[in-house]
Amino acid sequence: MRLTSEMGVKKIICWPDSKIVAEQIRHILRNNNERADQLARLASSRKPGQLRSTIHLEIPSSSATAECLTINEDAPSWKTPIRKYIVNSELPADPMEARKLRTQAARYTMVADELYRRGxxxxxxxxxxxxxxxxxxxxxxxxxxxxxxxxxxxxAKVLRAGYYWPTLKEDCIEFVKRCVQCQKHDNLIHASAAELHSISSPWPFALWSIDVLGPFLVAKGQVKFLLVAVDYFTKWIEAEPLACISAANVQKFVWKNISKGQAEVANKVILTELKKRLGSAKGAWAEELPEVLWAYRCTPQSTTKETPFRLAYGADAMIPVEVGEPSFRRQHFHEESNDNSLRVELDVLDEVRERTQLVAEACKQWMSRHFNSNLKSRTFHEGDLVWRATGSARRNSSEGKLSASWDGLFRVRHALHNGAYKLEELSGKVIPRTWNSTHLKTYYS
Ligand SMILES: [Zn+2]
Incomplete structure (x- = not known):
């Protein structure tokens, strides 16, 4: 019955056997229904496992006729006016609307009572x-x-499968946006979410940035962490291997090195350098550290165009290569004139530092411009539902490469300044630390 109605059959002759079907149409007396009985017997006497075969029977005259009526008209949709125009030539009263509909309808056709669009x-x-x-x-x-x-x-797939509705593309895009699995496994967003906030330091050793690296392989003296401090102005670096990160240890380090932010960039440099130097002997990192630090201090930094050593001490340090293959200043070394020049250098040091600050400021501006050029601002408000990027540390290791890239669901508890947010779980449990908008994205449902 459903099949015939789908095919658009207007009139159907039935010899029903089943009581349910019969009641839907009209009850037929059993003696008027012999043919249907025969058909049913033929079907039920078929041995199991036999292939189905079509039974052709010629029926000279109908024993009973019943007409199948269309059940109920579909609720009005975008198809209704077009269908009305094609079937009954009905047009809206407004002449403009009527004209529009006529043009539109030219692309549509009716096949077996279904509306089709010529694609x-x-x-x-x-x-x-x-x-x-x-x-x-x-x-x-x-x-x-x-x-x-x-x-x-x-x-494209929907069209290929042969379906059409006017808001197809938009609906597809919306649907994908709301698919939970797609949101969960979507690529991480690399475009910056908020403007770059740079920190400037007015004077050498006024502002330090401290960070902890590790844990590494346990090296000599049971040390496995590296505490790194970088001065914002000169990029002077201090680092110390530690056995554990405790408040006392950090305080000791600070008093020792700093009493007379940047750290992440320097950390990368130190790590790369350590990796290259160590080869496979990773346990010797603590011994190699002083050399790496020394190399860093004697390398001109891209932001200041000066070596941290010169900015701190006013002169460039003599590096071993100048001794191995004597350089000009090594060959023409004169102790007395050297002392004088050093003093002069110290006097002009302030000038060098002023210039460095200008260079660094220009560099920061350039960085900001570059960073902000790839800016797709993402700001959230209190109460917004968000996904959080699953960092490598929080990834479920048992799921390996198939683990999700986004963690969810979280609610924004407080929107702090500079793109930092405090999150909470839906149950209200607060998530420790603050999260930068770079690692967050909106949840669509
Ligand atoms: Zn999906």
Missing amino acids: FSTPLLKCIDNHQADYVLREIHEGICGSHSGGRTMA
Whole structure:
């Protein structure tokens, strides 16, 4: 019955056997229903496992006739005016609307009581309404043959499968945006979320940035952490291997080195340098550290165009190569004139520092411009639901490469300044630390 109605059959002759079907149409007396009984017997006497075969029977005259009526008209949808125009030539009263509809309808046709659109990708696209579209989207995106593809690909797939509705592309994009699995496994966002906030230090050793590296392999003296401090102005670096990170240890380090932010960049330099120097002997990092630090202090830094050593001491340190292959200043060394020049250098040191500050400021501006050029501002408000990027440390190791890139769901508890946020779980449990907007994205539902 459903099949015939789908095929658009207007009149159907039935010889029902089943009571349910019969009651739906009209009850037929048993003696008027012999043929149907015969058909049913034929079907039930078929041996199991036998292939189905079509039974052809010629029926000279109908024993009973019943007409199948269309059940109920679909709720009005975008198809209704077009269908009305094609079937009954009904037009809206407004002449402009009528003209628009006539032009539109030229692209549509009726096949077996279904509206089809003449497409470019496929000859005929079946026109479907909301709840059908919802099923088609679901099936194509996450069904058996679904591949969680992106919005545009999905729209192309829907058209290829032969369906059409006016807001197809937009609906596909919206659907993908709201798919939880797609949100969870989406790529991390590399565009910056907020403007760069740089810190300037007015004078050498006024501002330090401290960071902890590690844990590394346990080296001589049971040390496995590295405490690094970098001065914002000169980029002077101090580092000390520690066995454990305790308040007392850090305080000792600070008093020893600093009483007479940047750290992350320097950390990278130190780590790369250590890796290259150590080869496979990773346990010897603590012994190699002084050399790495020394090398860093004698290298001109890109932000200041000066070596940290010169900015701190007013002169460039003599590096071993100048001794091995005597350089000009090594060959023409004169102790007395050297002392004088050093004093002169110290007097002009302030000038060098002033210039360095200008260079560093220009560099920072350039950095900000560069950073902000790739800016896609993402700001959140209190109460917003967000995903948090799953860093390598928080990834579920048992899931390996298949683990999700985004953690969810969190609610923004407080929006602090400079793109930092305090998060909480939906139950209200506060998440420790603050989170930068770089690691957050909106949750769509
Ligand atoms: Zn998906």
